[in-house]
Amino acid sequence: MKKFSTLFILVLALILVLAAPSFAQKRIKDLKFHNMQDYAWMRLAQIVPAVTDRVILPIGTVESHGVCAIGTDNVIPLNTAELIWDKCNALIAPAVNHGVTGASISQFPGSITIRPEIFEDYIYDVLKDLVRTGFRNILIVNGHGGNTDPVKKAMSRLHQETAAHFMIVDWWTVAFNIVNEVYGAKAQQSGHGDMEEAALVMGFNPDLIDKEMYEKLGKDNVSRAGTDAGVAMMPAWATSRLPETGAGYLNFDLAKAKAYAQKKADFIADTFLEAVKRWEMMESWKKGK
Numbered sequence: 303m304k305k306f307s308t309l310f311i312l313v314l315a316l317i318l319v320l321a322a323p324s325f326a327q328k329r330i331k332d333l334k335f336h337n338m339q340d341y342a343w344m345r346l347a348q349i350v351p352a353v354t355d356r357v358i359l360p361i362g363t364v365e366s367h368g369v370c371a372i373g374t375d376n377v378i379p380l381n382t383a384e385l386i387w388d389k390c391n392a393l394i395a396p397a398v399n400h401g402v403t404g405a406s407i408s409q410f411p412g413s414i415t416i417r418p419e420i421f422e423d424y425i426y427d428v429l430k431d432l433v434r435t436g437f438r439n440i441l442i443v444n445g446h447g448g449n450t451d452p453v454k455k456a457m458s459r460l461h462q463e464t465a466a467h468f469m470i471v472d473w474w475t476v477a478f479n480i481v482n483e484v485y486g487a488k489a490q491q492s493g494h495g496d497m498e499e500a501a502l503v504m505g506f507n508p509d510l511i512d513k514e515m516y517e518k519l520g521k522d523n524v525s526r527a528g529t530d531a532g533v534a535m536m537p538a539w540a541t542s543r544l545p546e547t548g549a550g551y552l553n554f555d556l557a558k559a560k561a562y563a564q565k566k567a568d569f570i571a572d573t574f575l576e577a578v579k580r581w582e583m584m585e586s587w588k589k590g591k
């Protein structure tokens with residue numbers, strides 16, 4: 303009898319070992335948190351790189367955006383990261399919420415700007431420590447145009463120094479044909495505080511668009527269009543910019559906004575996953591596999 307029960311326990315233990323996926327086979331969705339900062343450091347050390355070596359860094363800025371929240375450029379990357387971390391099997395790093403806001407809207411209430419050279423070094427330091435933590439594949443979801451060049455410089459420096467893999471995505475530039483699919487509107491590069499940017503904010507929280515102000519001030523008075531070529535103004539006429547005259551007016555259809563946000567996010571995730579696949583292929587060729 304004793305012999306039987308020992309055997310039974312051994313068999314049971316074997317079944318349990320085989321049934322339970324090893325830690326390395328787990329995905330982020332099987333763990334307690336997907337935000338990196340929610341873990342204790344010793345727990346994080348078990349997860350990176352064993353469960354994932356991928357991280358999403360949302361970056362933005364605080365600046366006026368017509369009737370959209372002044373945090374629009376932070377809300378969008380964070381919302382996008384929340385929509386794609388599972389698909390990407392990536393953790394989300396604490397966001398960088400202060401960026402390089404342009405001078406022409408710097409005097410409007412709430413705008414905060416970091417000088418580009420300071421921002422480049424700041425991002426460099428953030429990325430450097432993500433690499434030191436064990437991340438090899440880093441996706442930066444960017445919500446603001448002024449950030450792009452300083453981040454590219456920081457990425458280039460760090461890629462050459464560490465050979466880690468980086469991608470920055472400016473959401474408003476990629477896949478702008480999605481606006482056609484969802485809204486039936488002419489596909490064109492987005493403006494600032496326009497229909498597409500407002501859609502991404504609404505997809506996250508509709509209260510962050512001030513509909514009452516939009517109706518009170520009138521769509522043409524909260525935006526400008528066609529003033530860019532050959533004209534520079536400080537301060538700007540308005541704190542939002544439409545892609546062209548008559549285009550880019552806000553649409554308050556929440557279902558469409560959510561669909562637009564999801565499609566944009568999926569495109570960004572797919573692009574990152576394809577890049578990771580190719581980066582890893584290149585690494586294995588280097589190792590002669």
Ligand SMILES: [Zn+2]
Nearest residue numbers: 374375494495
């Ligand atoms: Zn913006």
